[in-house]
Amino acid sequence: MAGIHIENVTKSYGQLSVLKNFSLEVSDGEFVVFVGPSGCGKSTMLKILAGLEEASSGTIRIGGRDVTDLAPGDRDIAMVFQNYALYPHLTVRKNMGFGLKMRGTDPTEIDKRVTEAAKILGVDHLLDRRPKALSGGQRQRVALGRAIVREPQAFLMDEPLSNLDAKLRVHTRAEISALHKRLGVTTIYVTHDQIEAMTMADRIVIMKDGAIQQIADPDTMFKKPANLFVAGFIGSPGMNFLRATVNTNGPSPAARIFGYDVPLRIPQSFAGREVILGLRPEHIAAGPGAVTFDVMPRLVESLGSEKYVYVDVPVENRVEAARTGGDERRADTIIARLINPDERVTEGPIKLSFDPARLHLFDATTQASIE
Amino acid sequence: MKSGFGLDLARPSRRHWLGYLLLAPAVLLIGLIIIYPLIVSVDISFQNVNIARLDQPRRPFTTANYERLFSSPDFWNASWITLKLVVIVSLFCFLLGLGTALLVNNKFKGQAFARLLVALPWAVPEVIAVVIFAWMFDSSFGLMNWVFIKLGFIDTTVNWFSSPVAAFAVVCVTMIWKGYPFVSIMMLAGLQSIPDDFYNAARVDGANAWQRLVNITIPSLMPVLGVTLILVMLWVFRDFSIIYVMTGGGPLKATQTLSIMTYEQAFGFFKMGYASAIGVVTLIVCVIASRLMIGRAPDNI
Ligand SMILES: Nc1ncnc2c1ncn2[C@@H]1O[C@H](COP(=O)(O)OP(=O)(O)O)[C@@H](O)[C@H]1O
Ligand SMILES: [Mg+2]
Numbered sequence: 194m195a196g197i198h199i200e201n202v203t204k205s206y207g208q209l210s211v212l213k214n215f216s217l218e219v220s221d222g223e224f225v226v227f228v229g230p231s232g233c234g235k236s237t238m239l240k241i242l243a244g245l246e247e248a249s250s251g252t253i254r255i256g257g258r259d260v261t262d263l264a265p266g267d268r269d270i271a272m273v274f275q276n277y278a279l280y281p282h283l284t285v286r287k288n289m290g291f292g293l294k295m296r297g298t299d300p301t302e303i304d305k306r307v308t309e310a311a312k313i314l315g316v317d318h319l320l321d322r323r324p325k326a327l328s329g330g331q332r333q334r335v336a337l338g339r340a341i342v343r344e345p346q347a348f349l350m351d352e353p354l355s356n357l358d359a360k361l362r363v364h365t366r367a368e369i370s371a372l373h374k375r376l377g378v379t380t381i382y383v384t385h386d387q388i389e390a391m392t393m394a395d396r397i398v399i400m401k402d403g404a405i406q407q408i409a410d411p412d413t414m415f416k417k418p419a420n421l422f423v424a425g426f427i428g429s430p431g432m433n434f435l436r437a438t439v440n441t442n443g444p445s446p447a448a449r450i451f452g453y454d455v456p457l458r459i460p461q462s463f464a465g466r467e468v469i470l471g472l473r474p475e476h477i478a479a480g481p482g483a484v485t486f487d488v489m490p491r492l493v494e495s496l497g498s499e500k501y502v503y504v505d506v507p508v509e510n511r512v513e514a515a516r517t518g519g520d521e522r523r524a525d526t527i528i529a530r531l532i533n534p535d536e537r538v539t540e541g542p543i544k545l546s547f548d549p550a551r552l553h554l555f556d557a558t559t560q561a562s563i564e
Numbered sequence: 565m566k567s568g569f570g571l572d573l574a575r576p577s578r579r580h581w582l583g584y585l586l587l588a589p590a591v592l593l594i595g596l597i598i599i600y601p602l603i604v605s606v607d608i609s610f611q612n613v614n615i616a617r618l619d620q621p622r623r624p625f626t627t628a629n630y631e632r633l634f635s636s637p638d639f640w641n642a643s644w645i646t647l648k649l650v651v652i653v654s655l656f657c658f659l660l661g662l663g664t665a666l667l668v669n670n671k672f673k674g675q676a677f678a679r680l681l682v683a684l685p686w687a688v689p690e691v692i693a694v695v696i697f698a699w700m701f702d703s704s705f706g707l708m709n710w711v712f713i714k715l716g717f718i719d720t721t722v723n724w725f726s727s728p729v730a731a732f733a734v735v736c737v738t739m740i741w742k743g744y745p746f747v748s749i750m751m752l753a754g755l756q757s758i759p760d761d762f763y764n765a766a767r768v769d770g771a772n773a774w775q776r777l778v779n780i781t782i783p784s785l786m787p788v789l790g791v792t793l794i795l796v797m798l799w800v801f802r803d804f805s806i807i808y809v810m811t812g813g814g815p816l817k818a819t820q821t822l823s824i825m826t827y828e829q830a831f832g833f834f835k836m837g838y839a840s841a842i843g844v845v846t847l848i849v850c851v852i853a854s855r856l857m858i859g860r861a862p863d864n865i
């Protein structure tokens with residue numbers, strides 16, 4: 194077990210810069226998740242940690258030891274691959290014991306450790322099968338088993354759940370978390386799924402185009418997103434964004450949204466600046482409240498326990514789609530997520546309300562959060 | 565509802581009819597060009613025929629051809645030569661083919677050109693390859709004598725085609741040169757179908773280059789390897805033109821394989837019955853050998 198120290202790592206393929214100045218301190222036993230859209234450089238960073246790719250610059254230390262120029266096999270880490278990379282010509286037992294065998298471990302010791310790991314993961318009855326005779330979930334466990342028999346200093350996992358179906362994914366997610374609690378080994382886990390990140394991580398590293406956007410625990414990530422991208426990426430459905438210009442028509446600075454002046458808790462100096470207001474769908478309630486507005490829903494979706502109300506945004510409040518970090522949602526709609534709604538919300542005009550204290554404020558040009 | 569005798573091939577229970585229907589022309593053609601000559605040659609091998617003519621009445625059934633064959637030292641000599649040739653040529657084709665495939669599978673500048681170079685001998689017609697090698701090993705103005713003398717391996721020129729051992733070696737070299745690109749191409753295709761993550765996982769597990777070759781590359785190539793091996797062995801077994809053009813089976817029958825012997829008996833001495841018997845034995849050996857090897861192939865992947 195060991196901490197991992199990443200300092201100013203960059204990576205470029207020719208002209209293409211894939212990682213920009215990546216620095217991160219992972220403490221011993223921590224579960225850190227790298228999350229971000231596809232192609233943002235998560236796998237590349239993981240491969241650099243594993244020694245499978247060379248960093249263009251920067252240093253990496255694992256357990257205090259500089260491993261920047263060490264072969265993968267000498268770093269004492271284990272990796273779980275997205276498609277598991279189980280060798281088809283070897284039995285599950287031999288697959289799991291492969292790493293130990295390569296290190297010249299005593300065969301009886303290998304057998305003992307493999308049996309033990311197989312018991313932990315519930316695959317002990319499959320040890321003499323070939324990978325092709327296993328289901329997706331079983332293969333996934335064997336891949337995990339291959340990592341844990343080595344008893345390495347750290348686990349690196351690259352989207353290990355993305356080949357499973359939705360139900361199994363939720364189940365295995367919980368199992369990996371439990372396994373991490375039990376073994377306490379430092380783990381770096383890569384995913385593009387923000388729900389996996391939120392549920393499993395001690396700390397999340399959110400990335401976009403090779404640059405870290407924010408490093409924080411899941412709650413902070415949700416409550417205090419550092420910028421527009423993080424705000425839009427974390428949470429489902431994603432945060433609603435509205436464009437407005439700060440005015441000082443009233444006693445304090447305010448922004449005009451849906452035709453109402455909403456007071457903002459920002460200094461007077463912001464007057465005239467363009468801002469983007471973020472409001473999470475679950476922070477919009479049915480019925481009157483601190484700020485109430487009447488709308489005509491475009492669409493109401495019912496999920497049983499909750500309802501999604503889609504509302505058209507007035508033209509002056511629309512944000513160009515590019516601003517919200519490539520979120521595929523249409524910029525001309527906001528979503529209200531009404532939990533345990535009563536039957537009133539159906540067709541026809543309704544009253545929605547929100548608490549202005551729940552608003553997130555972002556600078557329209559830099560996209561950074563305004564505190 | 566019409567319950568006539570419509571031939572509705574889309575019905576699930578009839579679907580296989582369509583398959584048979586489509587296969588029929590191919591089956592007929594194969595029957596005509598492969599099975600028929602085969603039957604004729606088996607038939608002839610049991611008759612005392614010199615020049616086979618289909619319009620002549622059958623000769624009486626006899627096993628004399630086979631009796632003569634199995635008691636003939638020439639036949640056993642040719643079998644031994646063939647076996648030696650198959651083993652040596654296949655082995656070296658494999659080593660060279662796998663080696664070159666591994667080489668050109670790496671990423672480097674000029675990789676496409678290197679691949680082309682490796683595959684080149686494959687595209688050269690056999691007879692032309694023989695002419696090139698016959699010149700290289702020519703006793704008076706060949707390249708090899710000159711090279712070997714310069715390197716100090718020999719002090720007088722060797723007459724390659726009059727020494728049995730040297731002639732056999734030259735035939736081997738020519739066949740290896742002509743045969744390894746096929747192995748190389750097949751291995752390259754096999755190598756490219758191995759996922760990168762197998763190697764990545766092995767590297768993380770601490771396997772060095774040799775361990776990766778032995779534990780991942782070779783086992784992953786096994787299925788392709790088996791089929792390629794059979795094809796190469798069959799090619800060596802029945803190849804005729806290289807040896808015939810190069811040595812004609814000589815000197816002193818040192819390069820007389822079963823196919824050369826078959827040809828010689830049939831068209832040199834016009835003993836068609838006897839030649840057919842050799843051909844039939846060759847065929848049986850080939851079939852048994854490939855059956856054994858396919859049966860042996862590991863059932864992974
Ligand atoms: N070998 C390579 N050569 C060139 N570009 C690469 C290579 N590997 C990855 N990339 C690029 O690097 C970027 C990051 O890739 P990756 O780390 O795999 O993203 P992800 O976050 O989806 O795992 C992508 O834009 C990809 O096209
Ligand atoms: Mg990836």
